[in-house]
Structure formats: C-alpha cells, structure tokens
Amino acid sequence: MLGKLIKYDMKSISRTLIPLWILAPVISLLFSISIRGLVGTAEYAVQNTLENQALIQGSAIITGITTLVFFGVMIAILVMTVLFIIQRFWNGLLKEEGYLMFTLPVETWELVVSKGICATVVSCVSILVGVVSCVVMFMGAISGFDELWNGIGQLIGYAVKADGVMIWSCNVVLFVLLMIVGTAESVYRVYAAMALGQLFEGHRVVGACVSYIGIGIAWSLISGIFTIIVSLALPDTAYYLTEDFGVFGLLYMLVLLLITLFQIVIWHLMTVHILSRHLNLE
C-alpha cells in the first residue's frame, strides 16, 4: 500500500516542478554562453582598438537579461519546492483531501512516510538541479574553469593520498547520505509543526508557524545541552582534528547522521501520534 501511496504523491509533482527542473540547466547554459560572448566581444574590441561601444553594450544587455532569468528560475525552484512540500502535506492531509486520504484502508504512518519520501526526493532533485545549473553557469563565467577542475582534482588526490581511498570514499558516501537525511529531517520538522498547528482550532496556520519556531528552539536547547555534556566528557576533540583529519571527519559525520536520524524518528512519531489520535479536519 505504501508503494501505491507514493505513486499518487509522485504524480502530483509533474505539473509544477518538472518543467522548472528542465528549464534551469537550459537557462544556465544560455547564461554561460552569453557571458562567454560578452568576454569575447570585449577582448575583440580591445584587440582591434575599436571604439564600438554599442557592440559591448549589446552583449552586456543580453548577459544582464540572462542573469535575471537565471536567478529568477533558481528562486522559483526554491520557492516551488518549499511550497510543494508544505502544500502537499497541508492540503493533502489536513484539509478537505484529508477526508479521502484518512479513510483509505492504510495506516496513518504510511500516509506520513509517503509524503515524507516524496518531499525528500523532490528536495534532493531540486538541490541537484541547482548545483548542476550553477556548475554550468560557472563554466562560462569563469574563464579559468579548467584550472578550477584541475585544482579540485589535485585536492582530491591529496585527500586520497593522506587518508587512503577507503576512508576518503567513505567520507564522500557519508556526506551524500548526510545531505539526504538532513533534507528529510527538514521536511519532517515542517510536518511535525503542521501536525501540531492543526490542533489550534481557527488559527491553524499561525499555530503551525509558532510550532515550527517552537520546535526549532526546543531542539537547539536540547542539542546545546547535549553538546556541552559531550564536550565536557570528551575534552580531547582537538586531538582528533590535528592527528587524523579523515578519520575525524568520518566520525563526526557518523555522529551527525545518527543525531539527524534520531530527529527524524522523533518528528515522525510526533506527527503520526497527533494525526491518528487528534486529527482535526476542517
């Protein structure tokens, strides 16, 4: 049943986000080409000691427009992704559509997990699209892009040499995992806040916003206290930093991963508990 739920939640993305995901890299490619063009035009003008300002101005205007469009699309992706995550949960479970979803023969946790997985996938794809678009853009904007690539390659080489392939690739895998789990945590935190918010009869939206802030504060208090305790218990963290960077990074990310997973579990249990015991449909 979970699979079927995910299928329906995924279906609802197609209308809004997929066109933007395709549009973004294309726009950034145009942007990158137009910058190349601008640089090229300027160089051509200088070399030939031309005083043709119109040529430079023209390509500057094109570059300006593509810059605007590029940032516009990036912001649109960001806004649409956030809106999508909030809307699919709020409208999909806590408003009229809730009458449909909560009377399906499925468990409440399945409804929540389905929304969670879908939102996490959407966020990760949006982030990926953003990164790819930026890389494409920089390829045009920075003339020494090949040197940058080489630099990154060298850096990786040093890291691999220092720590060994094993640890280095573990680091990379963990980092990617951490990004995904971190995204899921942000999604789930918003869900928990909305589940709390719907309890406030008549002030559901305000309730959700206040809950979100409240959850954030509560968590930073708890994690702050936890950090103090840990750093008191383990005074030698600096030792790991200097001694073995790769292993330290690995441990650090592992702990962070566990903490984030723990957070997800808490937000999940909270959301499911509220929705199965105290559902308050309009």
Add this chain to the structure above:
Amino acid sequence: MEWKLDDSRPIWIQLQEQLTRMILSGRFRAGERLPSVRELASEAGVNPNTMQRALAGLDAEGLTVTNRTAGRTVTEDDSVLEGMRAKLARELIRQFYEEVEQLGYARDQALELLKRSGS
C-alpha cells in the same frame, strides 16, 4: 406508473394496495411476470426491503405466486382475482355509505342518489 404515497400509513401497506390495484386493473395480467423487487423499488423510489414486504403481502393474499424458475407471477386463478375484486368493491361501498351517512342521508336515499348519478 404513478406511485402515490401519503405520510400517515405504513409505506408497505400503501405499496401493496397500489400493486393490487395494478393487477386488478389489468396493468399486470394473469400469468404475467412482475418486475424484480429492485426494479419496482427503484421505480417507486422506496427501499427494496419495503417493496419486498409489500410483494410478500401479495403472495400471502394469493394474488401472486413465487416460484424459483419463473420468479414472481400474477396468479392465473380467476377465483382469487375475482375474490379480491369483490373485496375491494365491498370496501369502497362501505366507505361510500359511511361518508354519505355522515352527510345526513339514509341508506335508501343514498342508493337512490347513486342510481340517478350513475346514468
């Protein structure tokens, strides 16, 4: 078919009365198969259980016969139909006398009135 139901009496009794009248008036002929409970219920806009009860009433009166193969058919026994016809007629006559007497006529006056208006 027109189905008229009033508010104060049990619905199944009214349905049975109207079905009886449909049979006696030849709307359903002797030996003819009646529509299913569901069809009749949906036509009259009533609950199938209620229609079922009315049809069971017809069976009890002998106006209809239910068997497994043919379903529910109108009886081919003329004596039953005649008996029912006479019973309904007697009931109408009784009602007629009752109401006319309420208006202050004696029975034979009423009969005279009936004869004259009948022509």
Add this chain to the structure above:
Amino acid sequence: MGEVLIQCQDVWKYYGRKEALRGLDFQLSGGRIVGLLGPNGSGKTTLMKVLNGLLRPEKGVVLIDGEEPGIYTKSVVSYLPDKTYFADWMKVSDLFDLFQDFYEDFDREKAEQMCETLQIQTNQKMKILSKGTREKVQLILVMSRSAKLYLLDEPIAGVDPAARDYILATILNNYNPEGTVLISTHLIADVERVLDEVLFIQDGKVIRQEMVDDIREQEGKSVDELFREIFRTVPYGGGTANVR
C-alpha cells in the same frame, strides 16, 4: 434481518471541553437503509467520523463488523463526507485509479457507466467541474463500491429537487443489498420513503431507534411529523406554529 454490523456502546467524544457525543448507544443490523436524524449540532457528523475512523472517541466501544475502526473497517466502509475532497491536480480518471488501487470492492466499469449517463468526461480535471458535478462524481465513487457499510453524511443538503431525486435513486439502485446504508440528514420528508429504520439523535445521544413502518403504524404519523414533535422548540411569543 442480518447480524449486528455496527455496535456503539457508551461512546463519548469531546472537542476541547465541549461534549459532542455523550454516552451514545445503539446497534444496527446489516441489509438496511437507516436514517440518522437530528437537528444541527446533535452529533450526526461526529458520529459519522467516529464510525469511519477519522475521529477517535475518548471513551466507549465502537465495533464495525466486529472490529474497531482501522484498516479492515476502512476497507469495508464507503464514506461520503459533507464536503468535496478532491486534490486540485486530479482528473476524474485519477480518482478512479485511486479507488481501484485501494478498494477491492470498487467497480470501475459501473463508475464509468454512471459518469457516461451524466455526460461527465473522465479526462476532465476535477477543479474545472461545477460544484454540483463534483458532488455527483463523489457520490458515484462512493456508490460504485460494494461496501458493507455506506456512511452518507448529508447527501442531499443544499441541492435542488431534481438533483435530490438523482442522488436518492443512485443510492437505491447501487448499494450492496447485503450492506447497510446510514444516511444522516435533517431533510426527513425527502428521504423517509427510502428508509427502513431511523435513529433519532439529540445532544450526542440516540434517543429513539425504530422501524419507519412501525412508527407509522403505531403513531399514525410520518417520521417527519414525529421528528418535528420531538425536536419542537417554542418560538418567542409562545405558540407552536408548525411552519414548513
């Protein structure tokens, strides 16, 4: 007739400090069409939500086909809420897909035929359909299931008489005869002739449960009249004019 399908024992439900159900008690058998009748705010919608598992009562026993509201009961209950519940991106056919995927007792062919007779195109998006059409699609979805229990919350409220006839005919022609239909309404005169049995509910309690024909036989009046009698409130200035 039939075994016990719904059993409610001393059911209590609060909204904050307000009591919506106050020790509700009743049993219903299978194979009946039952009216849940009561004035506004008497707890009809709350009871419907408790029966389909949208709300959990604070106290008491609720059993449907012998089980507490949960996955099993949701798979045998077909619920028509008093509002339309569609996602704005969905087409009529998406909803059919959804019902086919989640409810084994959904008869897609029947649903499609019903849409066809109403000339509703299934590739249309829900949000461009009129309110009346959306409500009809919802009714079609609910009545295309061969459920054990149909919970219809105010199915004929706020529609014109023609639509009312269509809705009642659709219910009568399509419900599973072994199942029970529970219709909540305050428009009694319109549904009276389709009901076997009525539950009168007031202040979160069932105050009377009877067969419609028994009421007519014993009281010599319609359920509608009886309802007006029971729930009559004396207007300001005295008198009890029976205004229709």
